[in-house]
Structures are given as structure tokens and as C-alpha cells.
């Protein structure tokens with residue numbers, strides 16, 4: 001085939017896609033050095049006039065030694081980071097089915113709202129009379145969160161999901177201490193399917209973790225919980241919908257078993273996106289639950305953060321919420337920042353999670369998302385998220401194996417690697433082959449209760465056409481795997497900016513920062 | 526609803542394919558009486574224009590820092606952030622990516638994290654830095670727990686110059702983790718005797734410099750005293766720009782350095798998101814909390830970066846992990862890295878110099894006022910003054926006159942005899958006119 005310029009459109013011999021370029025670049029994929037290799041310590045991308053002569057007041061602490069921090073001019077900086085961005089995959093690049101992470105569309109209206117100077121350019125310690133709108137925003141978001149969850153109160157300040165878990169368990173610890181049972185209630189029950197942050201959080205504040213085995217069908221058995229819970233039990237941490245993509249159908253009985261033993265029910269709300277507007281954790285016996293605003297409520301993941309993890313609390317735990325919190329008064333909204341002030345209003349805060357008041361930038365984005373959807377749209381979003389996951393399930397069920405049978409799932413569908421047996425292809429290989437097809441892989445090897453787990457969460461943001469192509473692609477890959485087209489997997493990815501990376505080597509002798517190359521010493525004669 | 530691509534027809538067709546006649550069949554595991562049969566009592570969907578109107582109205586009820594002479598600091602600082610930074614962090618591929626668990630398609634993130642770690646190590650004068658914590662305060666809390674793990678001791682000593690919110694975070698965490706904390710009394714004049722508090726049961730001493738009142742602290746003798754007793758020095762800063770002009774904590778003997786990185790690249794945002802910096806010595810790497818990015822090669826021998834040493838982390842180690850942190854400050858580290866790259870050492874030193882010069886100028890002007898005592902002898906860009914009368918009332922009155930004069934110490938240290946102390950920050954944003962306005966207003970109301 002020739003194009004209109006008379007040039008061939010199919011590869012000719014000698015022009016294969018493997019030939020090396022002079023630069024090592026491949027068109028849009030540029031090899032990019034580190035700033036330390038291209039910048040210099042006397043280059044800068046800012047123009048700052050030196051101050052008029054003055055007498056320094058630094059005592060003996062002036063920094064004299066060189067720091068070794070290179071600078072770049074503005075155009076060089078721009079190009080460097082744009083080129084780096086081109087090596088990344090984001091939600092805006094394509095379907096991002098990372099289970100447990102809820103990679104939904106990040107509306108740009110949210111970004112615009114978060115940058116309004118009235119939110120972005122206010123200081124946490126300005127007089128409260130000058131930030132009433134910011135407090136109103138926090139209070140409005142709090143109202144949405146307690147209404148959607150059917151809970152009594154919310155502690156806004158935790159900075160991410162794991163920080164929310166910590167906040168919830170601290171409130172539980174304080175409530176137990178207030179009952180005079182601090183020395184006896186030390187155990188937190190954690191299902192084997194839980195995310196790593198759950199046991200890590202419990203252990204961080206000296207709870208003993210007791211695992212709860214997951215039964216055949218991927219859910220937790222209330223009888224097992226009842227048997228494990230007792231006078232030593234502080235709480236259960238239960239993810240619902242759980243990490244196998246299933247709703248814990250016996251959640252009410254589990255809550256009862258824990259409550260009967262005198263413990264509290266902490267819910268990991270990472271998967272709240274499946275049930276917003278469909279069911280309220282408060283109706284299910286939950287005492288505390290964190291909400292990842294960066295999952296359910298669309299604030300961007302930003303390559304690993306920032307997040308925001310408000311914790312909704314039951315009536316029993318609400319008095320122990322940390323400072324700061326907002327109170328309505330005659331003169332307006334008051335931010336209660338210290339224990340003495342809190343005690344005046346009948347609260348018993350367990351302490352403080354962080355400096356200042358939490359992730360305002362994320363609150364604005366989350367509220368912008370909620371206002372846009374409305375109560376009706378939020379419910380629709382959850383229904384679509386669940387429908388999309390089930391559509392993928394039925395599209396792949398004949399080729400890939402479902403560890404708990406081919407039955408409805410919530411907003412994510414979990415496969416295992418039983419179907420890959422004897423192919424010589426691992427879950428990781430399969431994931432890397434998806435990269436070549438232009439997809440971000442699903443979550444792999446989590447939850448741990450399933451061998452070679454592949455957890456697919458499409459979210460409500462995908463169109464039917466997008467899902468159809470995704471299903472067709474995974475079917476093609478699955479059939480190739482079964483056919484014995486092994487190299488397509490074990491060598492993958494072939495088309496990413498880099499081939500498979502050697503993680504073992506990175507951990508064996510860690511190189512965690514750039515160091516100047518050592519001059520090669522002449523061998524002594 | 527503009528964010529939802531499925532049409533009603535799509536939904537029906539897909540339900541048919543899935544084999545259900547009603548969407549609620551997919552929610553059948555929810556106990557029947559708990560499944561909501563109504564839409565919750567909250568407003569219904571709105572178009573973009575209406576949402577903008579609503580939120581703009583709330584925003585308009587706040588007074589932005591850039592609209593008035595602004596001297597509020599005490600842990601968060603108003604600086605100029607170059608336009609390039611905000612443009613770059615909004616690149617889709619950065620903004621909408623996840624934690625780089627699939628390194629082959631996340632080299633953009635990993636590459637800048639490696640740059641970030643190198644920059645933070647250089648700034649703090651330490652061997653290694655991690656890929657960020659939530660903020661300076663939680664980084665401090667984690668540093669204390671890390672010191673306990675290393676020393677196998679259980680007691681922290683907190684300087685009276687430590688930001689009280691940071692102290693509260695440490696005390697809350699320690700109380701819950703059954704560790705001891707000795708808190709020195711608020712130390713306005715930097716006169717406390719920390720060394721006397723160090724014995725061989727102490728795991729670490731936590732000292733902030735510049736301290737919460739703005740005074741530069743001498744870390745060296747404290748580091749020496751710590752080391753003599755087998756304890757660690759944790760050095761804290763809330764104003765990272767100070768490191769452009771002030772000797773690094775590493776040079777002064779710190780073992781762990783933590784601080785707030787907000788000043789570089791990140792706006793005030795009413796308190797968050799910010800970026801916690803965390804650095805230490807090589808021998809303590811395996812005790813560090815948080816993610817670490819490391820260099821390696823790909824199958825063709827090309828250099829690349831991955832998250833590494835994850836056997837410290839919760840997703841591998843579960844209840845034996847060094848911390849529970851997972852999501853960190855991702856995009857805020859990118860903002861930090863880009864701004865730092867624009868500055869370079871030359872720009873950072875220049876920026877720090879302007880900050881210090883402005884603070885010195887203001888300190889001189891204030892010292893000349895009749896009823897004002899400037900507390901600090903050596904400082905960077907923040908000072909504390911003692912006034913006649915109540916600093917909270919003064920700040921409220923000046924806010925009424927359109928001047929944000931600073932943070933009354935009593936807001937951070939209520940009921941501790943500091944009602945007449947005002948903490949005042951100066952950065953490159955403060956002009957000579959701003960300072961003149963502040964001085965004139967103080968004269969008028971006092």
C-alpha cells in the first residue's frame with residue numbers, strides 16, 4: 001500500500017520497528033536524563049532580585065557548604081517534565097481497571113473550583129471570621145458524608161484511607177478506655193482478605209491482630225466471628241463490599257456478634273463506590289468507617305496522593321472524635337481546635353491526627369463532584385459501576401476462572417490464576433501483556449486469599465464500547481495464553497517506554513538518590 | 526448526568542447480557558430491608574454552571590492571602606509559586622495516574638520521585654529521603670516511632686519550641702502506642718535545657734529549628750548529648766525555604782530530619798494537602814516508613830526506577846510493617862520537585878535571602894515601636910513579638926482593617942500565659958508597603 005505521497009504504509013524490510021535511532025528516542029518516547037545530569041547549580045528558572053544590603057540575623061547558622069541542587073531554565077524545566085509525563089499512564093489515557101482503587105474520571109470542574117483563591121489561598125490560622133466560607137464548605141461536605149452513610153458525625157482531618165483507619169481505631173481505643181476496659185480489650189479481628197493497611201494500622205497502636213479466615217464463598221462467616229470475638233475484643237475491621245468484590249451478605253449478623261462481645265465495628269470504606277445511595281453503613285451496624293475521597297468521590301490520585309480519608313462515626317464514638325471539629329454558633333461556624341474548648345462543649349477528643357484541619361483541597365473537589373451528581377446521580381453512578389463490573393464478568397467467565405463461582409459481583413470482579421495452570425504464564429505476565437495492548441493492568445496478587453488474584457474495577461466512567469473493546473482484548477489475550485503463545489506474556493511489555501524492570505536488583509543494593517559519577521582513578525604505576 | 530457514559534438503552538442491553546431484569550438483582554446480597562428504596566434527602570444533580578455559582582459563593586466569603594498585607598505563618602507559609610508548576614502538575618498523565626505499581630508505564634512518576642528524594646536528601650544534609658509523608662506533623666509522629674524501633678527505647682522528649690500541633694500529633698500517637706512523651710514547657714526565649722532531660726531511657730529528642738516562635742536553634746550540642754546517651758536527634762522544620770540560608774540539620778548531627786515541604790510548590794489550601802519530608806542516615810533505611818523509589822534496569826539493561834524495599838510496607842508486611850501509610854502526597858511532591866528545579870541552588874539561596882531580609886527589616890521596624898518587644902535574636906523569616914495587651918484581639922482588629930498581622934501564640938498555646946505574644950511571618954510576597962501598613966496599624970491600635 002502506498003499513501004498519497006507515494007510512500008509505503010506497511011513496514012518494508014530494513015525499516016522494522018526494532019532499528020536503533022541515533023538518539024535512542026522513539027518519536028514521542030524520549031530518553032530523559034535526571035535533572036542532576038542536565039542542570040547546574042548556577043542555572044535557575046526564576047528571577048529574584050537580591051535584597052538591598054542588610055545585616056543578617058542568622059547567628060552562627062549560615063549555610064555555607066554547597067548543596068548540589070541543580071536548576072534549569074523555565075523552558076528546560078517545562079520540556080523535562082512534559083517528557084516525563086509522556087511515560088505515564090493515567091485515567092485520561094485509557095481504561096484503568098485497578099481493583100480497590102476506583103480509578104474513575106476526575107472532573108476538571110473540581111480542579112477549577114479547588115483553585116478559587118477563596119479556597120486555595122487561605123491560611124489555616126487566619127482569624128476564623130475571615131474563613132467562614134471555607135468552614136461552610138467543610139460543614140456542607142460533612143453533611144453529605146453523614147447523610148450518604150447514615151452515621152452521626154464525621155472526623156474530617158485524616159489525610160488518606162490508612163490515616164482514617166488510624167483515626168477510627170483511636171476513637172475506638174478511647175471509647176474502650178472510657179469504659180475502663182483498656183487493659184482487657186486488645187484484639188482486633190481482621191479477615192484474611194483485608195487490605196494490608198488494616199492489620200498495619202491495628203498493630204501501629206498496639207492492638208493484637210487476630211485473623212478471621214474467609215469462607216468458601218469469599219465472605220466472612222458470622223459464626224466464625226462470634227467464636228473469635230470475646231471479652232478481649234476491641235473491634236473488627238471489615239471491608240464491605242469486600243476485597244473479593246462481594247457484599248458481605250451477613251454483615252448485620254457480624255455486627256451483632258461483635259457488638260454482643262462488647263466490641264466495635266470498623267468498616268473499611270475503600271469500596272463505598274459500589275453502594276452510595278443504595279445502602280447506608282449506619283443501617284448495617286457500623287461504628288466507624290473511613291471514606292477515601294480520592295476513590296469514591298473522584299479527587300485525583302496524582303501518582304500516589306494526596307488523598308483524604310474522613311471517618312464517619314456512630315453516636316457511641318462521635319464524642320471521641322479528634323480536634324479540630326466544626327461547631328455551629330450564633331455568630332457563625334466555629335472551629336474547635338483544642339481540648340479545653342472541646343470539653344466545654346461536651347466532647348472528649350482523643351487527640352489530634354494532623355496539623356491544621358485536613359485536606360481542604362480535596363474537600364472542595366469532592367463536594368464539587370457530589371453537587372454535580374446530586375443524590376440521584378450518585379446512586380446512578382454506583383449502579384453503573386456495578387453493572388459495568390458484571391458486564392466484564394459475564395464477558396470473560398468462560399475463559400478465566402472465578403474463585404467464588406460465576407455469580408453477581410459488586411463494582412469489581414475477581415479472577416484467579418487457576419485458568420492459567422500449565423500455561424507457564426503467571427498473573428504478572430498476563431498483566432504486563434495488557435500494557436502492550438494499551439491498558440493499565442488490573443490489581444494483581446491482591447487480595448491474598450486468592451491465588452494469583454486479578455481484581456478488575458472498571459468504574460462507572462467507562463462506556464459500553466470501551467468495555468466491549470476491553471473484554472475483546474482480554475479474550476484475545478486469554479486465548480493466546482491457552483494456545484501457548486507464551487512469549488507474548490513472559491517477555492511483556494514489549495511496547496512500553498521500558499521493558500520489564502528488575503525489582504530484585506533494586507532491593508538488593510538500593511540506590512535511592514542520584515550521586516555524581518566517581519572520576520575513574522588512574523591505576524597507580 | 527455528564528460524567529456517566531451509559532445510556533438508558535446501554536443499561537437495558539447490558540442487564541440483558543448479564544441476565545438480570547432489574548438492577549437491584551445485582552445488589553441482592555444487601556439485606557432486603559437495608560436496600561434503600563428512595564433517593565437520599567440531598568440536592569439533585571446540577572450542571573457545571575450551577576455548581577460553579579454555588580462554590581464561588583462560598584469561596585467569596587473567605588479573605589485570600591494575596592488580597593491583603595499578609596503575615597500569617599506558624600507552620601504554613603504564603604510564597605510565590607511559578608505558573609509553570611501548576612500547569613505541569615495538571616498534565617493528565619501525572620494528575621490521573623495511580624501509585625506506580627506498574628513501573629513500565631509509570632516512569633514519569635518514578636523518575637520525579639527519584640529526583641525528589643535526591644533534592645530532599647541534599648536540602649536536609651542527610652543520606653536518604655523517602656517519597657513523602659502526609660505532612661510535617663505526621664512525619665514527626667512517624668519519626669518518633671521509628672526512633673523507638675531503632676533504639677528499642679520508648680520515650681521521646683519534645684522541645685518547647687516544637688509546633689504544638691506537631692506535639693499533639695506525637696502525643697496522640699504515642700499515647701495510643703503506649704510510648705512515653707516528655708513535653709518541655711512552651712519556650713518563647715529558647716532557654717530550655719533539653720540536654721538535662723536526656724538520659725539512657727530516652728529514645729529521641731525532637732527539636733524544631735527555626736522553632737515555632739521563629740528562633741534558630743543550635744542543634745549540634747543536643748545531637749552530641751543524644752549520641753552520648755544512645756538517643757537520636759529528630760530535627761524538625763516547618764519552613765523548608767529556611768534550608769536555603771541556614772545550616773542543614775544533617776550538618777548539625779541530626780539522625781532523622783522531618784519537615785513540612787508546603788512552601789515549595791504548594792499553596793496554603795487552608796491546611797492541606799501538604800507534603801511531609803522525611804530523611805535519615807543510610808543505616809536506618811530499613812526502619813523508615815513510607816515509599817521509597819530506587820534505581821534499577823529493565824530487561825534490555827536500560828536505566829529505570831521502581832518502588833523498592835517494600836518489605837517494610839503494609840501491603841507486604843501487614844501487621845509487621847514499619848508504618849500503615851499507603852497513599853502519600855504524590856502530586857504535592859511533584860509540585861515541590863518542579864519548583865525546586867526551577868529554583869536550583871542559586872534561586873533557592875536568593876529566595877531565602879529575600880525572605881530573611883524582609884524579616885530583618887520588619888524586626889527592626891517593630892523593635893522601634895514603643896510597646897513592642899521583639900523576642901528573637903536569630904531567626905529566618907518569622908519572628909515573635911510581645912505586645913501590650915491581648916494578641917488575639919489585636920489580630921482580629923487588624924483583620925477588620927484588612928491586615929492579617931500574624932498568628933496569636935494563644936491560638937496554638939491556649940491558657941499558657943502567651944496571650945500577649947504574636948508570631949509574624951515574612952516571605953518574598955511581603956512588600957515594603959505591606960510592612961509599613963502593618964507598623965502603622967499597630968501604632969494606631971496600640
Ligand SMILES: Cc1ncc(COP(=O)(O)O)c(C=O)c1O
Nearest residue numbers: 100160161162195270307851852
Ligand atoms: C481496601 C483498602 N483499604 C485501605 C486502603 C488504604 O487507603 P489509602 O491508600 O488512602 O491510605 C486501600 C487503598 O489503597 C484499599 O484498597
